[in-house]
Structure formats: C-alpha cells, structure tokens
Amino acid sequence: MRTTGEIIRGEGLTSERIVTVDACVVGTGAGGAPVAAELAEAGLRVAMLEEGAWHDADTFTARPRDMAARLYRDGGQSATIGDPPIVLPTGRGVGGTTLINSGTCFRTPAHVLERWRTRDGLAELTEDELAPVFDDVEETIGVAEVPAELAGENAAIVRRGVEALGFSGGYLRRNARGCVGSGVCAFGCPAGAKQHTGVTFVPRAWDAGAVLFTGARVRDLVRRGDRITEVVAATTGGGTLRVRADVVVIACGAVGSPLLLRRNGLGTASGQLGRNLSIHPASAARARMDHEVRMWEGVPQSYYVDEWAADGIMLEGIAAPPDQAAISTPRTGTELRDLMLDVGRTATFGVMVTDEGRGAIHRLLGQPVLRYDLHRDDAARFQRGFVRLAEIFFAAGAREVMVPVDGVPVLRDGDVEPLRAARVRPRDLKLMAFHPLGTARAGADPARSVVDGDLRVHGLANLHVADGSVVPSSPGVNPQLTIMALATRAARRIAARG
Incomplete structure (x- = not known):
C-alpha cells in the first residue's frame, strides 16, 4: 500500500x-x-x-500551540451555545x-x-x-490493546486505584502501529x-x-x-x-x-x-501525587473504567503536554501558577457521559451555530462520575483532587463529601465534547x-x-x-x- x-x-x-x-x-x-x-x-x-x-x-x-491551528477547524475553538457552552473540536x-x-x-x-x-x-x-x-x-x-509499558504512569495510577477498589477497568484498544508513546495524539502523531x-x-x-x-x-x-x-x-x-x-x-x-x-x-x-445532536460530553479531574507522574509521557488515552457504563458513565484516560495542560486547567492567577509548577506530579483522567440532552444545528450569517443545553440528569451523572474518580485517585495515593465543578473546593485527605453533597447544575461544569452525532x-x-x-x-x-x-x-x-x-x-x- x-x-x-x-x-x-x-x-x-x-x-x-x-x-x-x-x-x-x-x-x-x-x-x-x-x-x-x-x-x-x-x-x-x-x-x-x-x-x-x-x-x-x-x-x-x-507542539500543541503550532498544530492546533493547522489540524483543527477554527483552531479547535468551535463550541456549542447553551448551558453551559461546550468546546467541540473537530479535525480539518x-x-x-x-x-x-x-x-x-x-x-x-x-x-x-x-x-x-x-x-x-x-x-x-x-x-x-x-x-x-x-x-x-x-x-x-x-486495532490493538495498548501495551502496559506504553500506557504511562498517568494510567498506572488509575489502574492501581481501580484494582484496590475492585472496579472494572482495562487497557484501551486503539488504532496504532509502532506507537512510541509521544503523548501528543491529539495534535498529529x-x-x-x-x-x-x-x-x-x-x-x-x-x-x-x-x-x-x-x-x-x-x-x-x-x-x-x-x-x-x-x-x-x-x-x-x-x-x-x-x-x-x-x-x-x-x-x-x-x-x-x-x-x-x-x-x-x-x-x-x-x-x-440538523436536530437530535448528541455530543458525548466530557471533562477531567486532576490529582496531585507525591511522586513524579509526567502525564505527557505515554499514550494519553490508554486506560478505561467501565464499572458504571450502564449508568452512562465512562472514565477514560486523558493527558496533555504542559502547555496544553495550562490552557485547559480551570484556574487562574497564582493558583494556576502553583498548579503548573507542580504539573510533573499531577495525574489527570476523564469522565464521559452518554447524554440525555439533544441539540440542533443551523446556520447564522454564514456560520454554523450549535445549540445544546446539558440535561440536568447528565449533570448529575458527571457529579457521580467525579465522585468515583476522586475515590479512585485517593485509593491510588493522591494528596488532593481537583474537579472542574464551580463551588467545589479542592478535595483532600480522601474526603469526597464536599463533592457528593454539592448541588451541581449544568452551568457549574467545565466541559468539552468530541463526538457529535x-x-x-x-x-x-x-x-x-x-x-x-x-x-x-x-x-x-x-x-x-x-x-x-x-x-x-x-x-x-x-x-x-x-x-x-x-x-x-x-x-x-x-x-x-x-
């Protein structure tokens, strides 16, 4: 060929x-x-x-800052209009x-x-x-399963937590031949x-x-x-x-x-x-560990947790190089600076929800407009997914866990109650989506x-x-x-x- x-x-x-x-x-x-x-x-x-x-x-x-402009439509900044706005990047x-x-x-x-x-x-x-x-x-x-040696420490942390708690998980299957774990799948291999x-x-x-x-x-x-x-x-x-x-x-x-x-x-x-738009919304939590993680080394999406798939909740690996991590971290000022100074010891993992909500597509002034409102039941699924992910991180030894939910503080000492007790509305979530259908x-x-x-x-x-x-x-x-x-x-x- x-x-x-x-x-x-x-x-x-x-x-x-x-x-x-x-x-x-x-x-x-x-x-x-x-x-x-x-x-x-x-x-x-x-x-x-x-x-x-x-x-x-x-x-x-x-380098994400170079490749996003070349390989993504609208530089990867396409987004839905609704509650909340959701970034929806696609390739070009x-x-x-x-x-x-x-x-x-x-x-x-x-x-x-x-x-x-x-x-x-x-x-x-x-x-x-x-x-x-x-x-x-x-x-x-x-298509083949990701080898453990290419999955990286980011995935290994979640695997250890999953096994400690007795949940169902495994290495993902993906389409790659000769992968070397460059960690930048989303920006051209x-x-x-x-x-x-x-x-x-x-x-x-x-x-x-x-x-x-x-x-x-x-x-x-x-x-x-x-x-x-x-x-x-x-x-x-x-x-x-x-x-x-x-x-x-x-x-x-x-x-x-x-x-x-x-x-x-x-x-x-x-x-x-143009109707019936589902997007499979996603988000990610971060965990600070006591050891070096270097989440950008290895396959970014290499491990999954399907324990709650029947509830429409999938946990999948997600990781990014430091510059992309800085852009996607929902923090500002000195807090963001402190997080980035410690990025080498930070693990990340994603939550994806099978959405109940549906949106629609139309054109306005020559440009596509995607209207989509997250269903309140999907917001509740994200909350449950983040609770489970935080438990997995703590079982793997995390010092603290940060979830992208407004009003929820940094979780420490294995305590997930501030997240479990929160009243999470769609607008409180920081989301992305990758699967418009x-x-x-x-x-x-x-x-x-x-x-x-x-x-x-x-x-x-x-x-x-x-x-x-x-x-x-x-x-x-x-x-x-x-x-x-x-x-x-x-x-x-x-x-x-x-």
Missing part, C-alpha cells in the same frame, strides 16, 4: 474543472474514506473531495477528526444495537451482521504511528485508482428528479470543481453534512435534519429519520450520508469504529447494487 497517491490540490485549480466518475465521496474522515476505499476496490471510478489539506507526519511538530484535513483524535476503538455495544433495532427500525444491524465488518475495519487500521483514515483507507482507495482533491469546499448538489447528478465545489485557488457522478456520498461530519444538505434543500422532509440520523421510518439503514437519503436514489451524523444515538463509547463500520457496510451495499 502506498502512502501517497494522486492528489490534486485546490490551490492549483484557478478556473473551472469538470470531472466525470462513478462515485463522488465528499470528506475523508471516519465515514468518507472507508466508503471511497470500498467503492474503488469494487471497480468504481472514485473522486474524493476534501476541504482541508494533506498533512505529512514529518511536518508534525508535537485528509483524515478528518481521525487525524487528531486519541485513536480509541470500541465496537458498538450490543444493547445500543438492540435499541437501534427496536426504536429506529434498523433490523439488520445485529452483532452477527456487523462482526465481519468490524473485523475488516480493525485489520485495516491496526509525529511518529506516524496512529492509523488515521488518511494513511489507511485513503491509500487503499488510491491503490484502486481513486483520485483525491484537497482544498475543495462543496457548496452545491445539483438535483435532477430523484438523483444528484453533479457536486460543485469552490477551490482554495478560486476555481470551481464540478464532479459528475452516478453515486454521491456526503461525509462532512455531524456538523457539515446537515448544513450542506439543508443548503440544497435535501433530506428535509422529516423535519429531523445524530444530525442526519438513520432509521426505517422516513417521517422520523433522514437516511435509511443503507445510509441513503430518504426519497433520493443515489445520495448517501456516511459519517457521525447518521448514528441514531450516542453509543456511549468513542464512536469512530461505529462510524467506520456503518460506512463500510453501506459502501458494500452500494457496490452490490451496481
């Missing part, structure tokens, strides 16, 4: 260019790249369109958000598939149906170990003859009857790219796809387009969903959506593997129909 193939860069397209192919795939992230690979390998002529750029691993500096480039995520891979839990079958009518999404698809995806992206879609599925598509256009922002989908006949993109060079195709697959993410569809008056019949959700009923079980837009013959927007609800775990599997399955069905 080659590492680079035919790339036509948008800055070089200064006039109009017309391309005719069998399939046009818009987006190269967790959904688009697998579709492009599968269709190209089935013998279709495929054009991949990507708004962002191609990034070589040897250009990754491992070949590979999409898989370029900058932590690489964590979970298969869709069985109880989630059951809910999609009974509530959404997706009867064919069974474990048996998806198992061989997951097998193929995991082989392509090199400088070792080239992370197997994001730009270095796995995109090269598969290249090997089968696909062409990649970068710097191409799709604006218009030309419709004739029940078919899309042309995809029109503006290039960074000021030109226009027109791709004429028999099959069109939109994979611009849970934010971009509904906005593109709505701009073109497509997928709107049910009234669900559901804004063009799949379902059997055209009155309640945007795409069907094969990810085809209801009422259209050749337009599909394959990204996080089609996932009917939060799977409660990191969703990249779910998105890749659903996209792969849909592509195989498209190819089988000829």
